[in-house]
Amino acid sequence: MLFLFIAIPLAVASILPLLGKISKRVLPDLLGNLTLVFLLGYTLWIGKELSQAGGIVQRLEWLGEPLAIVLVLDGFSHLMLFTVSSVALCVTLFSIDYMKHYGEKVPYYALFLMMIAGMNGLLLSPDIFGIFLFLELSAIASYGLVAYGLGHDELEASFKYLMLSAVASGFVLLAIVLLFGLTGSLALGDIAMGLRALPPSPLVWVCVAFFVMGFGLKAAIVPFHAWLPDAHPSAPASISAMLSGLLIKVSGIYALTRLLFNVFGVTPTLSTVLLYLGTLSMVVGAFLALGQNDIKRMLAYSSISQIGYILLGLGAGNPLGLLGGLFHIMNHAMAKALLFLDSGSIERATGTRDLQKMGGLASRMPLTAATSVVGSLSIAGVPPLNGFWSKLLIILGLIEAKHYGFALIAILASVLTLWYYLVIQRKAFFGKLNEIWRGVVEAPFWMSASTVILALGCIGIGIFFSPMLKTWISPAVEILYGGTVHALNFLGL
Amino acid sequence: MGQSMYIFLLVGFVGFAILAIFLRDLLKAAISLAFSSIFLAMIFFHMKAYYVGVFEISVVAGLITVLFIATIGLTKGQGDVKERKIPLVIFPLFFIAFLFLDVVIMNALKTQMAVLSGKPEVPHFPQVLWGFRTLDLVGQIGVIFAGVFAVLALFRKGGTHE
Numbered sequence: 001m002l003f004l005f006i007a008i009p010l011a012v013a014s015i016l017p018l019l020g021k022i023s024k025r026v027l028p029d030l031l032g033n034l035t036l037v038f039l040l041g042y043t044l045w046i047g048k049e050l051s052q053a054g055g056i057v058q059r060l061e062w063l064g065e066p067l068a069i070v071l072v073l074d075g076f077s078h079l080m081l082f083t084v085s086s087v088a089l090c091v092t093l094f095s096i097d098y099m100k101h102y103g104e105k106v107p108y109y110a111l112f113l114m115m116i117a118g119m120n121g122l123l124l125s126p127d128i129f130g131i132f133l134f135l136e137l138s139a140i141a142s143y144g145l146v147a148y149g150l151g152h153d154e155l156e157a158s159f160k161y162l163m164l165s166a167v168a169s170g171f172v173l174l175a176i177v178l179l180f181g182l183t184g185s186l187a188l189g190d191i192a193m194g195l196r197a198l199p200p201s202p203l204v205w206v207c208v209a210f211f212v213m214g215f216g217l218k219a220a221i222v223p224f225h226a227w228l229p230d231a232h233p234s235a236p237a238s239i240s241a242m243l244s245g246l247l248i249k250v251s252g253i254y255a256l257t258r259l260l261f262n263v264f265g266v267t268p269t270l271s272t273v274l275l276y277l278g279t280l281s282m283v284v285g286a287f288l289a290l291g292q293n294d295i296k297r298m299l300a301y302s303s304i305s306q307i308g309y310i311l312l313g314l315g316a317g318n319p320l321g322l323l324g325g326l327f328h329i330m331n332h333a334m335a336k337a338l339l340f341l342d343s344g345s346i347e348r349a350t351g352t353r354d355l356q357k358m359g360g361l362a363s364r365m366p367l368t369a370a371t372s373v374v375g376s377l378s379i380a381g382v383p384p385l386n387g388f389w390s391k392l393l394i395i396l397g398l399i400e401a402k403h404y405g406f407a408l409i410a411i412l413a414s415v416l417t418l419w420y421y422l423v424i425q426r427k428a429f430f431g432k433l434n435e436i437w438r439g440v441v442e443a444p445f446w447m448s449a450s451t452v453i454l455a456l457g458c459i460g461i462g463i464f465f466s467p468m469l470k471t472w473i474s475p476a477v478e479i480l481y482g483g484t485v486h487a488l489n490f491l492g493l
Numbered sequence: 494m495g496q497s498m499y500i501f502l503l504v505g506f507v508g509f510a511i512l513a514i515f516l517r518d519l520l521k522a523a524i525s526l527a528f529s530s531i532f533l534a535m536i537f538f539h540m541k542a543y544y545v546g547v548f549e550i551s552v553v554a555g556l557i558t559v560l561f562i563a564t565i566g567l568t569k570g571q572g573d574v575k576e577r578k579i580p581l582v583i584f585p586l587f588f589i590a591f592l593f594l595d596v597v598i599m600n601a602l603k604t605q606m607a608v609l610s611g612k613p614e615v616p617h618f619p620q621v622l623w624g625f626r627t628l629d630l631v632g633q634i635g636v637i638f639a640g641v642f643a644v645l646a647l648f649r650k651g652g653t654h655e
Binding site for chain 1: 623624625626627628629631632633634635636638639640642643644645646647649650
């Protein structure tokens with residue numbers, strides 16, 4: 001029952017304000033976390049059915065009558081569902097203690113679950129307008145969550161995010177209108193079929209360009225990244241983790257990848273565009289991260305840089321590159337969520353995000369320091385952590401595709417990444433303890449527990465990368481490598 | 494319905510929309526937006542999209558304008574906010590570029606679009622909504638709820654994070 005992935009978070013979010021009247025403290029935490037536990041469990045359970053069938057198409061019925069609700073699950077969307085539900089569960093666990101100082105939790109969890117419902121709907125919809133609608137649902141929920149602190153910075157960042165996101169939505173909607181005009185359908189499979197039958201037309205390239213601009217803005221690919229360094233640091237740490245770890249990947253990278261690979265079909269020109277955009281994001285993001293003193297801002301720029309790696313893997317276009325690119329989506333989601341949650345623990349304990357004011361915190365917050373080291377080394381691509389394997393696969397994919405220059409830049413950018421993450425570690429956790437932090441204590445139980453789970457995830461996936469690749473990533477690669485044929489056979493309705 | 498009438502409606506729609514952006518008085522800006530919406534609804538009516546036209550007038554021009562005006566009535570002025578002058582220069586440039594894109598390129602390409610060049614077969618509106626686009630309704634309900642929860646979050650008491 002794929003519809004549960006959308007209906008359950010929507011239903012729980014809708015009744016939360018009513019149930020929140022009964023218990024304002026315990027019930028929102030309980031319901032929020034139980035919903036994510038259910039979604040994660042259901043994602044794992046449905047994986048068995050998926051592996052046997054190769055794909056699931058569900059047509060909903062009401063009292064024996066068919067409804068126009070069709071949802072589709074394949075290897076690619078299953079990988080993303082797993083990433084969303086596992087990381088989101090860690091974030092909701094973290095929120096139990098962290099959100100206490102933000103006042104009422106009911107609107108927070110309601111918006112959080114709406115965002116999850118939007119992402120799940122986007123992942124399961126085989127219809128381009130459905131994708132757009134659920135993209136908007138997750139985006140609207142995220143505007144409210146970015147502004148949740150209600151301070152000047154939060155409101156300004158949320159407004160900026162809203163404005164640029166509206167521009168992105170405009171581009172996406174315009175491209176959808178053009179595609180509908182060209183093919184007469186909104187179903188992904190039918191569009192793929194319609195585009196095949198069309199004679200070469202510049203209008204198709206206009207559509208692709210609008211999608212790249214629209215989803216590029218959502219994914220914060222350079223040069224469409226201006227909103228991210230403001231929005232992500234200003235939000236509560238749990239929401240920064242969701243935005244940087246998941247939302248930019250689902251609403252930007254997943255949607256773009258699905259359309260380019262399964263609907264339009266990747267051409268050498270398109271691969272080159274992805275390679276150049278990826279390199280630009282990777283290098284610009286890394287250099288901008290290097291100059292930051294605000295820990296969350298540095299992490300936000302790092303997200304731009306890591307999105308570049310994912311694009312490079314996808315742009316390589318061969319199975320190895322795709323394997324690395326998709327694996328990096330999952331690995332970066334876990335490691336970046338971990339680092340943002342750690343930054344939340346630090347900010348909560350010290351009241352600052354300024355790295356210059358920190359120092360020696362490892363002695364006061366050993367768990368936060370240890371998990372932060374794991375997250376940093378993972379993103380920097382240090383073996384045997386998960387980030388190492390995905391970056392290695394991306395670079396091998398580039399070499400196999402004879403893109404030696406891009407491979408070299410990826411290696412150099414990785415060194416740069418390691419550099420600025422070591423800067424974070426040195427300035428925040430190591431060296432002499434700043435006297436004003438002598439009273440600082442470790443983060444509360446749930447905050448520490450969630451970061452420990454994510455850190456163990458980074459280590460575990462790194463050690464058991466081979467079964468992970470076989471179980472989760474390879475089926476997704478097959479879908480993308482299948483190109484438009486997959487859409488014609490599976491996504492056509 | 495002549496071409497000139499369409500141009501008049503389009504100019505009215507775009508003109509009032511621009512006015513809504515540049516007017517400094519929020520009340521006048523909200524009213525200007527309502528006028529822009531009425532022009533858009535008239536375009537919908539002339540394109541025989543009656544349901545969309547009715548929604549545009551009742552919800553956007555009507556309900557949302559009332560909400561805007563009510564909210565503006567509840568706010569208090571907090572001194573002058575300095576605004577940058579750059580948009581005054583950049584906006585016309587973007588607008589001209591957009592017009593060029595819209596009029597020249599899109600107009601030239603519209604004959605290539607199968608749906609626009611063929612005769613449309615328009616099913617009845619409820620048939621489209623219930624028969625083909627039920628998932629959109631779920632998404633729309635979600636969007637409305639998300640908007641409501643965002644407002645609840647922004648106007649909650651004692652939530653300012655220090």
